[in-house]
Amino acid sequence: MIPVGGSISKDRIEEIEQPSLTWKLDAAKQRIVGRLDGLEAVQQAAFKILQTPRFQHLIYTANYGSELENLIGSNPLFLKPEVARMIREALTQDDRITGIENIQITIIGDSLLIAFTVISNYGSFEMTQEVNP
Numbered sequence: 001m002i003p004v005g006g007s008i009s010k011d012r013i014e015e016i017e018q019p020s021l022t023w024k025l026d027a028a029k030q031r032i033v034g035r036l037d038g039l040e041a042v043q044q045a046a047f048k049i050l051q052t053p054r055f056q057h058l059i060y061t062a063n064y065g066s067e068l069e070n071l072i073g074s075n076p077l078f079l080k081p082e083v084a085r086m087i088r089e090a091l092t093q094d095d096r097i098t099g100i101e102n103i104q105i106t107i108i109g110d111s112l113l114i115a116f117t118v119i120s121n122y123g124s125f126e127m128t129q130e131v132n133p
Helices: 039-051 076-091
Strands: 022-026 031-036 097-108 111-120 123-131
Touching: 022 039, 031 039, 039 076, 039 097, 039 111, 039 123, 076 097, 076 111
Parallel strands: none
Antiparallel strands: 022 031, 097 111, 111 123
């Protein structure tokens, strides 16, 4: 059945920013311990994104998570641009994150230690990520 009488409004559509209020996770105790908002919520989201392997959990879309574990065993000359691409691709899926800067990679045996700065709508913060085989 086709609707009768209604028309599409030509008024401007106004975008309203939603709060980033979310549950605060205590990873050590594996419990929810309150709520957080703003920069703390973005920090937790970035941590969760990088800890989640991409394409491995049906609950998440194909855009969620990272593929950093695929870098183990790669040529060190190849790592810098590929790590930068993978981190940017993973984290900028969150609309609150606007950029990634100052990416530094340290190779320790078979592991990678990646340090970088995350730029968000709420401010910036330093983050490190270790990738193990």
